[in-house]
Amino acid sequence: MAVKVQGACDRKVPGGKLIRVRVEFEIGEQDKLISVKVYGDFFMHPESLIEDIETVLLENGLDIERARSKLDSLFKRPDVSVFGAGPEDFVATFETAVADARYRSIKG
């Protein structure tokens, strides 16, 4: 039977802003990400980029290299500017939130 677990990570980017990721996982025969929320005090133009980042992580999060390359492409879009955090910071915070969820699932 699948078990739902949540994971969290807050990460202050050195010299930058705070990224906060919350994930929800279904752990079973095949692990499944159910939700990914990304929060923080960074600046992003256009603002809708935040939803694109969440979608990339939700759809590709279990293949971290794929997620990383998709985020890199998002951040390179000519209309995009982000201050206070880079794509690698979002990936790292997300990875730790996922690890937190897995740890909680083991801990029960």
Place this chain on the structure above:
Amino acid sequence: MSTGVEWRVLRHERTKRSAAMNMGIDEAILNSVSEGRSPPTLRFYMWAPTAVSIGYFQGLELEVDLDECRKRGVDVVRRITGGGAVYHDTNLELTYSVVVKESSGLLPKDILGSYKAVCAGIIKGMERLGVKAEFRPLNDLVINGRKISGNAQTRRQGCILQHGTILMGVDVDSMFSVLKVPDEKLRGKMVEGVKASVTSLKQVLGALPDPTVLADAVEGGMTSTLPGKFVHGAISKEEEADAGRIARERYLSQAWTGKR
């Protein structure tokens, strides 16, 4: 600096506004400047009641103790600009906003450059009060390394909106009665950290400044650093109505405030 451009200056003196209305007015000005109905605008404002604003990308419940806000009668609003949570004390903060068309050439096109240009006006204004502040990228002003002003910007409809705070005084304990900290176990340490890293004009000058004197100084600073002529004006009836509608439909709606 003088060019043919005329700015409108809106002053804070007559009324302090609610958080929803303050944000509604900034957005209504953005709409009217964008559509060419209003000139570039520098606005000063204050808040009543005391309010917390959170950045566009922040999680409401991660940042704000909503029960405590209700208990204390503190307004809560989500901004259209990024950045962090801000505690807007009804007596201790003067807030400003600047709205210009991106194509006006009044501010640099690049984001860092435009923050710097607006903040240069505030720095000049503080100089008039005998206070030496510095710009700390991306969006802060500091005095001897301690934050005195936070600023946030968005670009929409071909316009730049930058708003920011100037701390006349600071009450960190009240601030953290409504703001959450990332790790409750470290609350005491974090609050002490903020006390050490934030300052106010009261701390620097030895007395709480009169907001009118501060606004005069900052307006003078902007006049000397930004191109154009600054003329006192009023919010138009159209903007006021638009602001009321935006406040109701956006800033007072749970769908917006709790959107993240």
